[in-house]
Amino acid sequence: MTRTLRSDGRLPLHVRVGDDLVDRIAAGEWSPRTPLPPERSLAEEYGISVGTMRKVLSDLVAAGRLVREQGRGTYVRRADFSTSFLRFLRHGDPSGPLPTGHVLERTVTTAEAPVAEALDLPSGAPIVRLHRERRLGDRVLALEDIALPADRFAPLADLPVEDFADLLYPQYEELCAQTVTTASEVMTITTATADEARALGVDRDAPLVRIERLARDVRGDALEHRISRTPAADFTYRMEIQ
Amino acid sequence: MTRTLRSDGRLPLHVRVGDDLVDRIAAGEWSPRTPLPPERSLAEEYGISVGTMRKVLSDLVAAGRLVREQGRGTYVRRADFSTSFLRFLRHGDPSGPLPTGHVLERTVTTAEAPVAEALDLPSGAPIVRLHRERRLGDRVLALEDIALPADRFAPLADLPVEDFADLLYPQYEELCAQTVTTASEVMTITTATADEARALGVDRDAPLVRIERLARDVRGDALEHRISRTPAADFTYRMEIQ
DNA sequence: AAGTGGTCTAGACCACTGA
DNA sequence: CAGTGGTCTAGACCACTTT
Structure with missing residues (x-):
């Protein structure tokens, strides 16, 4: 009756149940639109107490994988698209118009x-490449590959x-059923190549912020x-340190 | 008998108790070296159940204010000094020798x-100013004010x-009983003035990373x-985004 | 062995959301 | 009003650290 856990039985129950829930989310059992069952049902399904299930769920909330809303339910969390690095640009007010996205080339x-290594693919695996500009009006804010x-x-x-949208992550979700949950970024300072300088409207060798991002799903893939x-x-970055 | 809480009684108990503990830490009742009383004693002191006290403490751990170690105790957390932006510099391996600190001027x-506004002081309040270099061998890595x-x-x-040490935060703790718990930083890219260029050994107008940091104690002061x-x-910054 | 935090249970009741 | 998550209790027992 109760769901069987395949993970190492020496691990705490709340860890094993949490891992199992993450697997089920990754398998598409629930999406950001369809809530998970209520904590009471989940507890019963796993044959554990509600208190333990609450710990499982609040740990997943802390890990950024779920969102809970009192009275509504528990949902798979989608990445907050405003965490894009573009919110660090200085143009106008942050609540102002969203920069537009323009795919110039898709191959x-x-x-x-x-890239294969970063995406954890065998070298030579097929990929879709997009070369894209982010603009505010006529002005090119950023280049993306x-x-x-x-x-x-x-x-x-x-x-x-x-037909590519200004924000790609919601489109990934709608068209490809892929939800971005977390990402890691590495930021460095480089100088503009001739092509970059032309596209961005800056001098050759002007300093650029270069951000390499790897976006992942719930399971970390x-x-x-x-x-x-x-x-x-144009760049300002704020961070809170603990 | 039980400790009286002064905060708004409509707030959840675990919030009120948490605020009270933070006040007591800020008042110096416990330091990173002297553990807090065990959760059972604290629960009794506040007249609440152990389960609720556990929630209070684990929330404070999540907020970066406490550290708990099974079998040992619960301690006030100090800032991890390796979170300094200097760990983002590319020189040598991160586990290599620590950059040295040299106060060139103290007024x-x-x-x-x-600055008064940032420190939440009345304008004209007395402050200690330090002008400092961070070096690795002969090489100047950074200037600090x-x-x-x-x-x-x-x-x-x-x-x-x-007599100023390479790391200031432990010294603040020892000499002044001030513990840094969190900080916010704002990073921007600027160009070197003549003085900066000379001190850092780069060309005039070379791009610099400028980081403005405000360090705070447990209470956020x-x-x-x-x-x-x-x-x-020289700069690389890695971040995990949720 | 004594003392600490960590796991887990089995409830009661409250606060909020939506139909 | 039914159904959701949030708060709080009162325990038992386990795992780890230190003496």
Whole structure:
């Protein structure tokens, strides 16, 4: 009757149940729109007490994997798209108009070694590549080069380039049923190549902020590799340290 | 018998008890070296159940204010000094030798408006100013300008400049009983002035990373204002996004 | 062995959301 | 009003650290 856990029985129950829930979310059993069952039902399903199930769920909330709302339910968390690095740019007020996205080039190709490694794919695996600009009005704020595993993102191989949205993550969710939950970024300062300088409207060798991002799903599997470049002069980053 | 809480009685018990504990930590009742009483004693002291006290304590752990170790006790958390932005510099391996710190100038003066505001002091309040270099061997990695409220940091006004340590936060704790718990930083990219270029050994107008940090104690009160500058070419920053 | 935090249970009752 | 998560209790027992 109670759900069987396959993980190491020496681990605490709340850890094993949490891992199992993450697997089920990754398998698509629940999405950001369909709530998980109430904690009482889940506790019964796993044959554990409500108190323990509450610990499982609040740990997953702390880990950024779920969101709970009193009276409504427990939902799979989607990445907050405003955490994009673009919110660190200085243009206008942060509550102002959203920068637009423009895919200039989309190719289906095979992954070079570094990108394949980042995405945890065999070298030469098929990927969808997007070259993209973010703009505010006429002004180009950033250049982006995006790589996606072709098997998970097949619908994007045929999508007309003008149909790509300003925000890609909601589109990944709608068209490809892939939800971005977390990401790691590495930021460095570089100087503009001739092409970058032309596209961004800055001098050759002007300092750029370069951000390499790896976006992941609930289970931590790599979904998207993205390199963004933006003029350093426009950049401010705030962080809270503990 | 049970400790009286002064905060708004409509708030949940675990919040009120948590606030009270933070006040007691800020008042110096416990330090990173003297453990808090065991959860059972604390629960009794406040007249609440152990389960509720456990929630209070684990919330404070999640907020970065306490550290718990099974079998040992519950301690006030100190800032992990390795979270300093210097760990983001590319020189050598991160586990290599620690950069040294050299106070070039120490003055006791009054706070200018922006610094006073950041430190939440009245304009013109007395502060201790430090101008400092961080070096690895002969090489200057970063310049720092530090401002500290003179009342809380009186012992530093007389300390010979050569007695300042490589890491200041442990010294704040030992000499001034001030523990840094959290900080916020704002990072921007600037270009080197003539003085900065000379001190850092880069070209005039070379890109610099400028980090403005405000360090706080458990209660969130401002302890230290610090502006650091380091050559942008040396800088890498990794972040995990949720 | 004594003392600490960690796991887990089995409830009662409250606060909020939506139909 | 039914159904959801949030608060709080009162325990038992386990795992780890220190003496």
